[in-house]
Amino acid sequence: MSSPSKHILLLGPAYPYRGGLAAFNERLAYALQDAGHQVTLITFTLQYPDFLFPGKTQYSEDAAPEGLAIERKINAVNPFNWWRVGRELRKRRPDVVIAAYWMPFMAPCLGTILRQLDDRHTQRIGLVHNIIPHERRPGDQLLSRYFTAASDGFMTLSTSVKEELADFSAAPVRTSPHPIYDSYGARVNxxxxxxxxxxxxxxxxxxxxxxxxxxxxxxxxxxxxxxxxxxxxxxxxxxxxxxxxxxxxxxxxxxxxxxxxxxxxxxxxxxxxxxxxxxxxxxxxxxxxxxxxxxxxxxxxxxxxxxxxxxxxxxxxxxxxxxxxxxxxxxxxxxxxxxxxxxxxxxxxxxxxxxxxxxxxxxxxxxxxxxxxxxx
CATH class of the missing domain: 3.40.50.2000 (Glycogen Phosphorylase B;)
Incomplete structure (x- = not known):
């Protein structure tokens, strides 16, 4: 049985950004809407500086997904933006804010935004794809701790990440496998x-x-x-x-x-x-x-x-x-x-x-x- 309808903000990559994380967040937003929730995707005005991005472009050439509310607000490298966006989102009084977390580089902006929310009214959930990155760098653990300390609970997609999270936080954790990507069309002979x-x-x-x-x-x-x-x-x-x-x-x-x-x-x-x-x-x-x-x-x-x-x-x-x-x-x-x-x-x-x-x-x-x- 679904929970009562909630006003949910989902923070992370979404259109016009491309890639698996954007596709995941968009598909999750549809699923939450199907469950009766009101969902707004809050994505980036700047996700990675060009010199840090290893590919050719961060942006999708596809049409925007239909039926989703997507707002570009977060600048991943501007601390003044994090305070402003956090306070703006606080004024909306959402029931739940879900922050997608996949790499320590995003910990400062997401962790700071979550800290601006009214935790008496808004539940802050970390949707953790990875807590320890595949390609590790000095400071990763410190940055991930900054993010986890701002979250009231966590959703993971594997038991391995759930086990790793135990070293970062004692907050509640739920785990469910990565759902099927069913938004890429029907099977082809x-x-x-x-x-x-x-x-x-x-x-x-x-x-x-x-x-x-x-x-x-x-x-x-x-x-x-x-x-x-x-x-x-x-x-x-x-x-x-x-x-x-x-x-x-x-x-x-x-x-x-x-x-x-x-x-x-x-x-x-x-x-x-x-x-x-x-x-x-x-x-x-x-x-x-x-x-x-x-x-x-x-x-x-x-x-x-x-x-x-x-x-x-x-x-x-x-x-x-x-x-x-x-x-x-x-x-x-x-x-x-x-x-x-x-x-x-x-x-x-x-x-x-x-x-x-x-x-x-x-x-x-x-x-x-x-x-x-x-x-x-």
């Missing part, structure tokens, strides 16, 4: 998807999707692609996503391993309306991460009903049951190659696909909202 991308209709394709960052372990997958049995099997890798790191490093590795002809690179940002074709074309989605908490890529794979290979890190094993919805492996290129070969040689498409369709029922937005409402 593999033949149609491959034709759209100019691929062989009868080919065998793995998919690495999303921003290419150091912690995502792409080199492990590239090393697996160099396995002689992989080459013999005719498997190719679709590399789809923008480099957020050392592009030259990965391209040099492909050349050194002699696998350039096995990699189909689409290394620019993938527009929302193109996502379904990449997942439609793939047989298996590979996430060879070095560290992880949860992953929106897994939830895209569930939406498009694709089996996965994930490494045994963070919350990924919670999301992908081994042998049912895919493979859970150690961070080992040979084990990754063995899993891929098993998938094709033993024709696991149907059995693992059935497991994916069963597991995806766990990841509804309504369940996520019901868990979140326990903190209200």
């Amino acid at each position: 593999p033949t149609v998807a491959r034709q759209h991308l100019g691929l062989d209709a009868d080919g065998r394709y793995l998919l690495f999707f999303g921003y290419i960052r150091e912690y995502k372990g792409l080199e492990l997958l590239l090393e697996a692609m160099a396995n002689p049995m992989i080459r013999k099997s005719g498997v190719k890798l679709i590399l789809a996503g923008e480099y957020y790191g050392n592009q030259e490093k990965y391209e040099t590795l492909m050349e050194t391993l002699g696998i350039t002809d096995l990699v189909i690179a689409h290394t620019s940002f993938i527009a929302n309306d193109e996502v379904r074709y990449y997942f439609g074309a793939a047989d298996l989605v590979v996430q060879p991460y070095k560290t992880a908490t949860q992953s929106g890529i897994s939830q895209l794979a569930y939406h498009f009903e694709k089996p996965m290979v994930v490494t045994r890190v963070g919350g990924l094993p919670e999301i992908v049951p081994h042998g049912e919805a895919g493979y859970v492996i150690e961070q080992d290129a040979e084990e990754l190659a063995v899993s891929v070969l098993d998938f094709y040689q033993n024709e696991r498409t149907e059995s693992l696909g059935k497991g994916v369709r069963k597991e995806k029922q766990r990841f509804s937005w309504s369940t996520f909202v019901e868990t979140l409402e326990q903190l209200f």
Whole structure:
């Protein structure tokens, strides 16, 4: 049963910003509205200074999402703005303010805004994607403590983050898995998807999707692609996503391993309306991460009903049951190659696909909202 209607402000990335966090917040706003709440997204006028942003652009080229109230107010690097926005939001007397937290860089602005709110009237909830960042820097823990000290409770998307939060705060925590990303269109028949991308209709394709960052372990997958049995099997890798790191490093590795002809690179940002074709074309989605908490890529794979290979890190094993919805492996290129070969040689498409369709029922937005409402 949903809680009584609340006036909710959701702080974090949203349109016109692009990427998984913006997509998550927008989809959560829809789900909260469906549950009867009044929701306003409060996003950034400046999210990252250009010199700190590793990609080509922070902004979406898509149309604004319909049916959402989105206000651009927060300047992530201007302390005067944090005080002003916090006091402005205080005057609105919201019942709940949910602040999305994913990296310590955002702790000063979000923590300061939360501190301006009237905690006698407004409940302050931290929606914590990561409390300890994948790519760590000095001062991370101090900054995260500044954010957590301003929150009355927390929502996490994995038990690993919940356990890490215990070192930062004794406030109540609720956990529910990252729901399915179902806002990228319907599934596409593999033949149609491959034709759209100019691929062989009868080919065998793995998919690495999303921003290419150091912690995502792409080199492990590239090393697996160099396995002689992989080459013999005719498997190719679709590399789809923008480099957020050392592009030259990965391209040099492909050349050194002699696998350039096995990699189909689409290394620019993938527009929302193109996502379904990449997942439609793939047989298996590979996430060879070095560290992880949860992953929106897994939830895209569930939406498009694709089996996965994930490494045994963070919350990924919670999301992908081994042998049912895919493979859970150690961070080992040979084990990754063995899993891929098993998938094709033993024709696991149907059995693992059935497991994916069963597991995806766990990841509804309504369940996520019901868990979140326990903190209200």
